[in-house]
Amino acid sequence: MLKGIDPRLNAEVLHALRAMGHGDLLVISDTNFPSASVARDTVRGDLLRMENLTAAEAVAAILSVLPLDTFVTDFAARMEVVGAAADIPPVQAEVQREIDRAEGRHRPMVGVERFDFYKRAREAYAVVQTGERRFYGCFLFRKGVIPPEG
Numbered sequence: 001m002l003k004g005i006d007p008r009l010n011a012e013v014l015h016a017l018r019a020m021g022h023g024d025l026l027v028i029s030d031t032n033f034p035s036a037s038v039a040r041d042t043v044r045g046d047l048l049r050m051e052n053l054t055a056a057e058a059v060a061a062i063l064s065v066l067p068l069d070t071f072v073t074d075f076a077a078r079m080e081v082v083g084a085a086a087d088i089p090p091v092q093a094e095v096q097r098e099i100d101r102a103e104g105r106h107r108p109m110v111g112v113e114r115f116d117f118y119k120r121a122r123e124a125y126a127v128v129q130t131g132e133r134r135f136y137g138c139f140l141f142r143k144g145v146i147p148p149e150g
Contacts, residue, residue, distance in 0.1 A: 008061035013048050016126040017066050020143045025124035026066070028058060030091075030137030038118065039127040048128045055132040055139065056094035062128070063102035067144035073110060077120075077140040080111040091134040112140065 001007055005014070020026065024043070029035045031051075039047035050058040069075040076099055081087040088096070092109070100106050112120065120140060121127065130137065 006061040006064045008050065008053060008057065009065065010050065013050060013062070013128055014065070016044055016048055016128075017062065017143075020066075020125045022143060022145050023069065024143045025120065026062070026141045026143065027121045027124045027127040028055060028062070028095075028137075028139040028141065029121075029127055029129045030055060030132040030134065031129065032133075032135065033121075033129070033138050034118075035127050035129040038121045041122040042124050042126055044126040048126055050128055051131040053130050053132075054094070055091055055130050055134075055137040056098050058128065058130040058132075059095050059098045059139065060101070062141070063098060066141065067146055068099070068103065068107075069142040069144040071144075072142060074140075075107065075142045075144070076109040077112045077117070078109045079117045079136050079138040080113055081136055082114055085111055085113070089134065089136050091132060091137040095137075095139055109139070
């Protein structure tokens with residue numbers, strides 16, 4: 001355990017989050033996403049796990065240390081529901097609430113078509129697979145910056 005660090009964050013996830021640079025993408029995936037095969041194509045090259053958590057729980061822990069990019073509209077993205085792109089399933093609404101809580105305001109995620117999501121995920125820095133079993137619990141987060149003090 002570390003003081004001031006969410007205990008849901010394991011050493012491998014913390015290492016990846018720290019190593020990411022401004023603009024790098026992080027994939028948060030559900031249990032149905034092809035996480036292992038996609039992770040092999042990422043910068044990190046191996047799969048990270050937070051498998052005892054829902055997507056929202058994992059996102060809350062991650063956003064406790066990861067700043068989201070403020071320069072782009074695609075700072076956070078969700079996989080669109082096939083055939084119903086505008087639908088927001090409960091798992092996505094829960095993650096949106098965690099984003100809003102971390103940001104201190106409402107910043108809506110953008111939707112990404114399923115196969116475009118897979119393509120973007122393969123170009124990401126890392127993939128974190130959660131224990132989320134509900135469909136469409138897959139997200140992309142773009143790392144922002146921490147400004148200097150003063």
